[in-house]
Amino acid sequence: MQAAQGRGHQAGRGRLLFMSDLTQDRREALQEMINIGFGRSIASLAELLHVHIILSVPDVQVVQARQLADLFLDTFAGQDELCLVQQTFQGQFFGEAVLVMPGGAGRHLMIMLGEEAGFQPDLDMGKLEMEALLEIGNVVIGACLGQFADLLQTTLSFNPPTLTVETSSSHQYLGEMSAQTGEALLIKTNFLVQQRELTGYLLVFLHQKCLQWLFQEVDSFLERTLG
Amino acid sequence: MPSILIVDDSRISRQIIRKLLPAGDFEVREASSGQECLQLHLQSPADLIFLDLTMPGWDGFETLSQLKAKDTNVKVVIVTADIQTGSQSKALGLGALEVICKPPKAEAIKRAVDAYCS
Ligand SMILES: [Mg+2]
Numbered sequence: 001m002q003a004a005q006g007r008g009h010q011a012g013r014g015r016l017l018f019m020s021d022l023t024q025d026r027r028e029a030l031q032e033m034i035n036i037g038f039g040r041s042i043a044s045l046a047e048l049l050h051v052h053i054i055l056s057v058p059d060v061q062v063v064q065a066r067q068l069a070d071l072f073l074d075t076f077a078g079q080d081e082l083c084l085v086q087q088t089f090q091g092q093f094f095g096e097a098v099l100v101m102p103g104g105a106g107r108h109l110m111i112m113l114g115e116e117a118g119f120q121p122d123l124d125m126g127k128l129e130m131e132a133l134l135e136i137g138n139v140v141i142g143a144c145l146g147q148f149a150d151l152l153q154t155t156l157s158f159n160p161p162t163l164t165v166e167t168s169s170s171h172q173y174l175g176e177m178s179a180q181t182g183e184a185l186l187i188k189t190n191f192l193v194q195q196r197e198l199t200g201y202l203l204v205f206l207h208q209k210c211l212q213w214l215f216q217e218v219d220s221f222l223e224r225t226l227g
Numbered sequence: 228m229p230s231i232l233i234v235d236d237s238r239i240s241r242q243i244i245r246k247l248l249p250a251g252d253f254e255v256r257e258a259s260s261g262q263e264c265l266q267l268h269l270q271s272p273a274d275l276i277f278l279d280l281t282m283p284g285w286d287g288f289e290t291l292s293q294l295k296a297k298d299t300n301v302k303v304v305i306v307t308a309d310i311q312t313g314s315q316s317k318a319l320g321l322g323a324l325e326v327i328c329k330p331p332k333a334e335a336i337k338r339a340v341d342a343y344c345s
Contacts, residue, residue, distance in 0.1 A: 025239070032239045032240050032308075032329075035281065039308030039309050042311060043309075043310040046311045052313040053311065055308075057281055151330065225246065
């Protein structure tokens with residue numbers, strides 16, 4: 001940390017993050033913390049939908065913001081339509097979480113939720129699908145990052161989720177991402193609802209400006225738990 | 228000396244469990260995958276295995292089934308971030324003794340060691 005700070009590339013609250021700052025220990029600690037957070041999300045989701053869900057091992061990497069769009073396209077290659085629930089969060093660390101599901105996920109979720117919530121499928125389908133996606137996004141993102149913040153001994157506030165439907169012809173969200181500069185911490189994890197063959201990905205982008213704080217707290221977490 | 232085997236793909240998680248073990252003379256081994264766990268257990272049976280569920284390759288369920296197939300008396304306690312009720316009952320159904328949610332608390336690890344490893 002000290003050596004990196006000494007490079008003094010950037011003034012103010014943040015500084016340029018270097019790849020070398022994400023040490024193996026920090027990467028593994030973040031991976032495990034997100035794993036724990038995501039476990040909580042999935043438990044909430046499983047309870048809400050009355051299904052069993054299979055979790056994957058999360059992947060943590062530092063990426064150039066302008067590479068995000070490419071990484072995104074790689075991850076979701078072959079999908080004609082994607083539903084994205086985005087939610088920004090602030091606190092001592094800040095950024096954006098995106099739950100990505102294939103087109104048509106809204107319908108599956110609406111049916112699963114509807115059986116529980118007594119939705120009337122003959123009502124405005126589009127609107128109900130949207131509501132189902134937003135609700136699921138809110139639950140998954142809130143539970144995961146809430147638990148993650150807990151482990152870092154801090155609290156986040158969340159803005160209301162928004163929904164974007166990305167098609168192969170309209171890349172609204174990807175366009176926005178490509179315009180970003182700097183580095184971001186990308187955490188990627190996914191789940192599978194077996195009964196419905198429904199897969200979702202959770203991407204968490206942590207803003208470069210909070211990474212110094214984050215890495216310090218991860219170091220304290222390691223110190224507390226292993227020290 | 229009782230022997231404990233800690234199985235998790237996350238090195239940090241293995242270290243956390245190791246750190247939470249109560250004071251005492253144990254032989255502690257670690258495995259980062261289900262396959263490695265089975266291999267180590269067959270080489271020299273562990274008195275107690277702490278096993279993660281979410282792992283690449285064999286997950287905890289598969290690992291538990293493989294262990295049970297070779298050693299019906301194997302004692303396995305699950306330590307997992309997968310806190311779904313369905314996952315807990317599946318693990319218990321496969322013969323796990325109990326399920327501890329991550330992040331594990333010292334008391335839970337100690338209780339398991341005291342109960343199954345003396
Ligand atoms: Mg794991």
